[in-house]
Amino acid sequence: MDIFCRGVKPFPPLALTEVAFWLRIMRDHAVFLYHGLPSTDKELRPEARQFYAIFTDLEECAGRAAGEEDFANLVAAATVAVQRFFVFKRRILHLLAECRLCGAWLYPLFVDHLSREALYFRKLLKKFGGCGMPCQVDAVGSEHIFWARGIADHMKFVRDLVDPSERALLSMATATGQKFDLLNLQARDIASMLWHYRPNNDLVRFAKDFRTAVQDANDFAATAGGLVACCTAATVIPPLLADHVRREGVHCMEVLELIRRYLLAGDDGLEGEQDDDEE
Ligand SMILES: [Fe+2]
Ligand SMILES: [Fe+2]
Structure with a gap:
């Protein structure tokens, strides 16, 4: 069933390598959104830039993580960040869907795709503790x-x-x-x-x-x-x-x-x- 379905969770177990992979993916998404938004935009572009910085920091945390406590802290911080990023992507998508983002170089399906990957990552993080x-x-x-x-x-x-x-x-x-x-x-x-x-x-x-x-x-x-x-x-x-x-x-x-x-x-x-x- 689709990732949007309530009970669906990713198959892989939650591991540091998985988290590091998806943090890098989220960082890339922030770049795509930043460059796809209108150059005149004064609200969403700075927010995309902030997400880039947040995911860069989290990636560095993942690189330094040693032990269960570090991993738990990383998962908690990443969960908050990816939830906010998911909402941000859906907000852009809804603006595109109603033609309220003139000058953007973003397909709605592209932003939907990015939001699906954020949701997948969020659900992966929710497997913390082994619950699949x-x-x-x-x-x-x-x-x-x-x-x-x-x-x-x-x-x-x-x-x-x-x-x-x-x-x-x-x-x-x-x-x-x-x-x-x-x-x-x-x-x-x-x-x-x-x-x-x-x-x-x-x-x-x-x-x-x-x-x-x-x-x-x-x-x-x-x-x-x-x-x-x-x-x-x-x-x-x-x-x-x-x-x-x-x-x-x-x-x-x-x-x-x-x-x-x-x-x-x-x-x-x-x-x-x-x-x-x-x-
Ligand atoms: Fe992606
Ligand atoms: Fe993708």
Whole structure:
């Protein structure tokens, strides 16, 4: 189920490396928002700059963290920051949705995407103390949905920053985006069918296909990033965005590896209390 659903939490356990990864991602988002907001803006741009400073500081804290107490303090501070950042992103999104941010260079879907990642991070932080979803297969399903939608978005954002003359790059980005749109739909079907149950062979096969597709998308992102870095393709993709997409793709593969090991180990179904509430 979608990350916006009440009970959905990320699959990975809360670890320092996860927190450090997402803090860096949040810092990048602050840069994207700052540069995408109108240059005349006197309120939102300074706020984006503040978030950049906040997440830079938190990243430094993560780098210094040693021991449980430091980690607990980091999680508490990051939770407050990411909650505020999520609200900030949604505020920008709502202004865009009602055409009240003239001169902004931000797609509404792009800001929605950034807000989904903030929400994912906030929910990950809420796993402090080890509390995940009652049924692991639901977390697996939700994870596939989150990343399938996210990677489909990445491909669309990249495609729209490629010069129209770069026909091969454009068609590759379009085809990969469409592939992940389909994977998103399939992930939703499987997650729905197995909700509150346990993995089956269909899920194992889907997870394998999904990993292959993500690896292909990562190879494409690495190639595109290399072309941007060497100025050998006509695009207006900022190098930071290319690198950001590449890092998220690599991180997705790490999460998928955790899922692969979980599926390999087998799961007999519910471990905790079954919650029949609709999400
Ligand atoms: Fe991101
Ligand atoms: Fe993303």
